[in-house]
Amino acid sequence: MTKAASNISNHVDDSGRGLRMLFGMLWRGRMIIGICVALGAVFGVMSASQIEPRYRAHGKVMFDVQQANVLNMEDMLLASPLFDSSALENQIQILSSTALIERVIDELELDKDPEFNPLLRVEKPSALDKVRDLVDVGATLDALRQRLSGAVPAQDEQQNTTARDRSHLVRLAVISNVRKGLSFRPVGRSRVIQIAFMSDNRATAAKIVNTVAEKYILDQQETKQEAARAATVWLAERVDELRLSVQTAEEAIETARSEISDRTGQTLEVTQQQLEALNLEFAATQAALSRQEVLYNRLTDFLAQSTDFGTVSEFRDSPLIQQYRIQLEDLLSEQSILRASYPEGHPSLQQVSEDITTVQTSMAQEAQRIATSAGLDLQGIRAQEASLLAEVRRLEKLALEQTRSEVDLRQLSREAEASRVLYESFLARLQATAAQEDLHEADARILTRAEIPLFPQSQSKSLVLTMFSMIGAIIGVGIVFIRTLVNTTFRSLGQLELVTGQHLLGVLPFVGRYKTRVRVFQYLLNKPNSVLAEAIRNLRTSILMSNVDHPPKVLMFTSSVPGEGKTTTAVMTALTSQQMGKSTIIVDCDMRRPDLSQFFTSPHGNNGLIAALHDDAPLEEAVFQDPETGLHVLMTETGGRSARVNAADVLSSQKFNDLIERLTETYDLVILDTPPTLAVTDARIISKRVDSVIYAVRWGSTARGAVVEGLKELESVGAPISGVLMTMMDVKKSGRFSYNETGYYRSTFKNSYVKP
Known part of the structure; x- marks a missing residue:
């Protein structure tokens, strides 16, 4: 690749190549994604219809941090920490702590409310509830309720479960249900915390919010009082220690002075x-x-x-x-x-x-x-x-x-x-x-008490609907991705070059779903300025420029399997070369399934390649010129002797080699149409007698393994492979798969200079 081409490739990579590929893949699978989203929405509507109305009450408390006086010992021991970004998060953790929730439960007797105590619930969960519990943490509590209520207990569990264990498990379930309904959120960049609770009962929601705020204030006061009492005890112990330390130090001073006086006699x-x-x-x-x-x-x-x-x-x-x-x-x-x-x-x-x-x-x-x-x-x-x-x-x-x-x-x-x-x-x-042990105040105060909500919270229904729709979309995208991954054909030009390691000679566009090879040939004759004609001319130029010093004169077209368009491409290449003033002949070397007879009708009857090789007819009589195109054709006879000969022996004979040399001396370009590489060995035999091998690969059809294997077959005999050719490519679709965006630009600018 030249430096200019490398720069262009790098620029293309920066132009959203990956996004176009991704969007193209999703657009092709839009029907699958749409169906999955619709199914998810249906399930979401069914689930949302089963949700009971829930009410959300909220209040606000302000965390008022006072700055400690570093010169005051009591402030250093008892004051709250300075406010920072993590102070509110610490208070939220206190608000959601198990100790505070238990105080709220005891104050409001929530363990006697069926909404929080699973043992008091008499209704059985519906099938939709069971499905919801699979993705909801409340499923664990529902299973606990069934075990505690004895709905489906095991005999061993009934014998081993004591009254204390049941009471403890019920307590944990109540705490978990209360914590699940609580939510806390800092208000902006202030020191205000919003407390909210979601409940089936609107009055209960407001009571729980207010009680949480009150217990939080009370907990702060008690915490400060406990800290003050702990500080008093600590200070008392420290004072006693310091008193003994002072007494000991003074005694040591007097002892030292006495010793100095006795030893020296003067000061x-x-x-x-x-x-x-x-x-x-x-x-x-x-x-x-x-x-x-x-x-x-x-x-x-x-x-x-x-x-x-x-x-x-x-x-x-x-x-x-x-x-x-x-x-x-x-x-x-x-x-x-x-x-x-x-x-x-x-x-x-x-x-x-x-x-x-x-x-x-x-x-x-x-x-x-x-x-x-x-x-x-x-x-x-x-x-x-x-x-x-x-x-x-x-x-x-x-x-x-x-x-x-x-x-x-x-x-x-x-x-x-x-x-x-x-x-x-x-x-x-x-x-x-x-x-001052009993004179401490809390660092927080209630700004807004919770009021009884008038309307239920509809967010849960919309959330369920959105969640199921998103799940459907994810499943649809997954299916589309899987479909793309399991596709083993070539969908882009860069992919073809990367996998085969061969130079890309050209790309032939797909001209119609229902057109036969003969109609494609007629399409080329009738529209010499079409995209297909321009692609054939580009192919011919690439082949001739593959070796500038010694342009190839004998070309061989082959492919991995039948149906890849190699014969049609060979005929159109020969025709284009003939139209450009070069004497060209196309030779049908497929003695098992000769296909040139579908394009041309020989006036010589059974005189063809086999007759020329067996000296049954001179070469001049075996070759005929198509009156419509002026192209020289050497066909293989259908039936008769061609059905009985061994193609491998004929193609490897010296007579076939001499025949190719005579044609090379007569014509500027000799094109050989050979059988598929993986079907028979004919292509490998002929490849040693040609100047250039063009390997055709059908877009979106030929398996990558087949192409790689076919190229290996040719490389094993030293075939002069000039490159690969992509045939019957859907230009619009290939733009969504292409690694180097060639298909995208072809589909965008193909009509600028040529007519379709």
């Missing part, structure tokens, strides 16, 4: 204050130590390198060194004066020099003493630092231990405080809940 606050003071003192000591180390190092370095004590402030500020420096200056001045007056070595100069040396030595000793004193101070500061550090470490360890104890103590305090707060809160809620 954490005192330890922290001491540690803070020591840290300050330790920091000051470290600073003093640093300064003293600098001073000591500076003094010792100076003493090792210089004797000018005036350059160092510590030496310069010493009173003794200041005195020595004054003496030294005086001695130096005196030495200068003496040197000016006395020569070197003079006793006075020597004495002055000795005094200068003595002063300098004393000054150095004093400086050394100052440095030694600084070193002693340094050692003292270091000892003080070590002492302070040890004390800081001791206090830090003590503080860490006290901190851990305090953490545990604070945790105990927090737990005690939390328990105390929770205890006080629950105690207050308990007191409030106990005071």
Whole structure:
């Protein structure tokens, strides 16, 4: 299939192909469907006439949900849930609950009403009631009534059924009957629920609706009161638990404090204050130590390198060194004066020099003493630092231990405080809940009370009539579907191609129910522009185009079984080819049932195919030209020798092969009309000597299995099958079956270019 053809096919699939097929099938079976619907309506009318009038009463209740206060414990425990889409459904389930229905039954004494108690019914069910019970859940209750009333009980059941069992079963039957008559429906998107009841008694219907609403309100109030009482009990138990928890927590705190005091001897606050003071003192000591180390190092370095004590402030500020420096200056001045007056070595100069040396030595000793004193101070500061550090470490360890104890103590305090707060809160809620235990209101209220209905509800009769009519329609459609499924013939072109796996060469329309093959042939001659003529021309084109490089010259027409139109098609194809200027001859190869004699009358008498093969007559005399159509025909003689020959031997002979070759040299197109494939083996024998095999299939007549089997017979001998041909197709009907809608478009546009 080409890309364009594939696109067209996909577009066709999107154009409602399946719907047309479905509607076509239903339209063909409209009589069956109509009869089934009519029968269903008759049964529906009969059933509806037996239905007693029933009355429907209805009322309305509003489900008023109050929003809970998340800061109020009582609201969280007792308030209804917030309204959502499922809230009304939950209330409907409550309305239809067995507990509420039982309260209604007890209030109105419905178990004493024959409408609900099957034991009190005296009338026997009619045959129509039994039929209705087959599709009605009430049938179970009717059977229960018969068993309980002893109408048809088994002897063993009578012996085993106790009074309590009978009472329980009757109770269940009454509850089921009441529930069957009740219905609930939310009104729009509001919080209103409509309650309705269907009953044989109009007053009973209204009473049941009103009682259901009242019991529902009462049930809500009782539920809230029960919840409040349960909450009070729960709160009381919780308060007792919290009281013990608070007492235990406070005792644990006192025990922890006593243990901390005994172990440390002082509180954490005192330890922290001491540690803070020591840290300050330790920091000051470290600073003093640093300064003293600098001073000591500076003094010792100076003493090792210089004797000018005036350059160092510590030496310069010493009173003794200041005195020595004054003496030294005086001695130096005196030495200068003496040197000016006395020569070197003079006793006075020597004495002055000795005094200068003595002063300098004393000054150095004093400086050394100052440095030694600084070193002693340094050692003292270091000892003080070590002492302070040890004390800081001791206090830090003590503080860490006290901190851990305090953490545990604070945790105990927090737990005690939390328990105390929770205890006080629950105690207050308990007191409030106990005071308001009996003050709760229902979340629903009655909007509309049910009134006694004035007219019976006619919906059940129309529903029964509609139901039976629909059942009839379903049965009719089912019958139509079954009829379609059991049809094993080919009803569409796509189906033919899909099942056979062969290319579709053409489609020949059905031209008349009562026309014989000869009249069909005459119809083609008289109406060359008809749909049939156009179909034959399309067939010829498809055959020749099946092999463009080597167009076939010898064509063989065959089919699965007789009566599929292969001979008529072969004759019309030959005629059309002759009319188009191609020299054509048609050969009747069916020696058992030669059919060309119905179309043509040979002027040569018994001279035909058999005579030519047996050399009883030359080929030129065996072939004759029809004077009306100009078509060359080689017929098989009827009777005589043709009845005695073995067709398979003749057709497989070399003479028959030579005959075909001579005809091929003489004519542009040779058409062979052969017997059906499944009837005899002639078609398989001839198929090996032709260029193209055209397999005819009658629309809506030939079984699919027969066609598949016939094609297998030909394929087994290597026959050159060009494709299949659909014959005698009802174009209008095929449009309803067609997979690819070819029949639909043919039936729609067939008259646009051709005349019927």
